[in-house]
Amino acid sequence: MSNKQVVYNVAIYLRLSKDDGDNIESESITNQRKIIKDYINKHQEMKLYNEYVDDGYSGANFNRPAFNKMLRDIEAKKVNMVITKNLARLGRNYIETGSYIEKYFPDHRVRYIAILDRVDNFKDSVNNDFIPIKSVFNEKHCRDTSVAVKKTKRRKMQEGFYACTTAPFGYKKDLDNSGKLIIDEESSNTVKKIFELKEQGYTTPQIVKYLDSNHYKTPAEYLNIKGLENVKDKNVWRRSSVTRILGNKVYLGHCIRGKSQNISYKSKDRIYVKRNDFIIIENTHEPIISEETFNKVHNINKYGTIQAHNGTNYLFRDFVYCKNCGKKLIFKKERKKVYIYCRTNSENSKLCNNGCKINYEQVEDRIFEFIVHMYKEYFENSKSKDNLYKKYTESTIKEEVNNLESLKGDLRKINFKITSLYNQRLSDNIKEVDYKDRYNTLSVQRKDTTEKISQIEKEIEDNKLKLSTLNQKKIILKKVSKLEKDDLKKFNMGELIKKIEVFEREIYIYFNFSDSEIIKF
C-alpha cells in the first residue's frame, strides 16, 4: 500500500423509523446497507470499520444509541469517514443535521458522504452544494464554513457563478447548469409588482399592505422548506423584505456576491459585509428589472425618511422599549422632530400592534415633570407614599427581630431536650421505642423552628434592602433636584431608571428603586 494514499476507516450509518412512511421498502436497512457497501467496494481507499444501525429511531433528533456510539468512535479516532444512503438517514432536523455536516465532521476531520444526494464534505465544487441542506441554512452556516471553502467560493463568485445556498427571490438555479440563475416565473412577477408599485409612488408600508391583501407569497414562504415549522409568520410580508428587494441589483442581471445572503428568514442572525467587500459582476443572468426602473425607484427613496443620527442628546435612547413586543424603539427624525416607533410594528402591524408614534421631546419633558413631582412628594410631603412605606418597613423589621429572638430561644430549648434525651438513652433510662418516638417529635420541631428562623432572617434582609433603596432614592433625587433640565442631560439616567416601555399613548417607567409608574399622553 502506498504511503501517500489516504485510507478511510468508514462508518456505515443506517437508520429506519416509522416516519419513513411509505418509503419503508426502499429505505429498508438491507437496502441502505447494500447501496453503501457497493459504494465502498468501488473505492479502494475506503475500508469498512463498523456499521451503526438505529432501527426504529426518528430522524427528528440525534438521541439515538448507535449514532452516539459512532460519535464516540469518531472521537476515539477509530473512524474518519461516515457514509449514509442519503441525507435523511443522517437526520431530518435540518439545522442539527447541518451542524454535524458543516461543523462536527470537519472539526473531527471526518469525511461525510450521502451517496444519493451526492454530498461529500471533502469536495468543494459548485455541483457539490449541499442543496437540500443549504437551502434551509442561513448566514450562521455560511459563517461556520472553513476559510478554505470561503476562498474557493469567492473565486467562483468572481467567475460569475451563483455559488451560494439559495437563489435570490425571483430566480431559481438552473439545475442543468448549476450556478447559473434563471428567472422563476411566479416570484419574479412579485418582484416586478414591488418595483411597479414603488414607481407609482407607493410607500413601503403601502406595498407591504398590498402584497399581504393580495396574497403574494413571501420569500420565506416561497422557499417553503419542509421541517422548518419554526419560521414564525412566514406568510407575512415585512418592510425589510420589500426594502431589500428594491435595493438588490441582482434584478438588473448583475451578480452581487461576498454578501452573507440575500434572503433571510431569521433576521436577527443577519450579518452584513461592508460595501466595498461586495463583488459585482455585471450581466451574468437575465434581468427582471430595467436599469431605468431601478434608478427611478432609487430616486424616490432619496426623499424617504431620514434616520435620526446617533446623537448622545437622546437621554433615554437606551431605555425605551416596545411594551408589546419588547424590542427597542427606533428614533426617526421627521420634519425636524424626533419620533419614536416600534420597528416590528412598522415592519408589519400584524407582527406587533403597538402603533405608537410619540414625539420624543414630549416624552423627555413628561419624564422630567414626573421626576420633579416625585422629588416634591418625597421631600415636601411627610405623608408621601415613600415616607409611609419607610415607617411601615422600619416597624416591620422591629417586629421581625423580636420574633427572631424568641424563635432562637425555642431552638435552644429543643436542642437541650434532644441532648438530654440522648443522654437518657445512653444510660438506659429510656426504652429504644420511646426514645425514637420522642426523638422524632423533637427533630420535627427542630426542623420547623430552623426553617422559620431562616425565613424570618431572609425577610429582615429584604426589608433592610428596601430601606437602603429608599435611602439611595433620597440621595439620587436630591442630586437630580439640584439640576436644571439641561444639566440632566449629563446625568447618568441609569442611576434612576431601569427601563421605559411605550405602548400607544402610555409610557411605563421602571425606576431602580420603586414600582413602575404609568404616564399617559
Ligand SMILES: [Zn+2]
Ligand atoms: Zn412592538
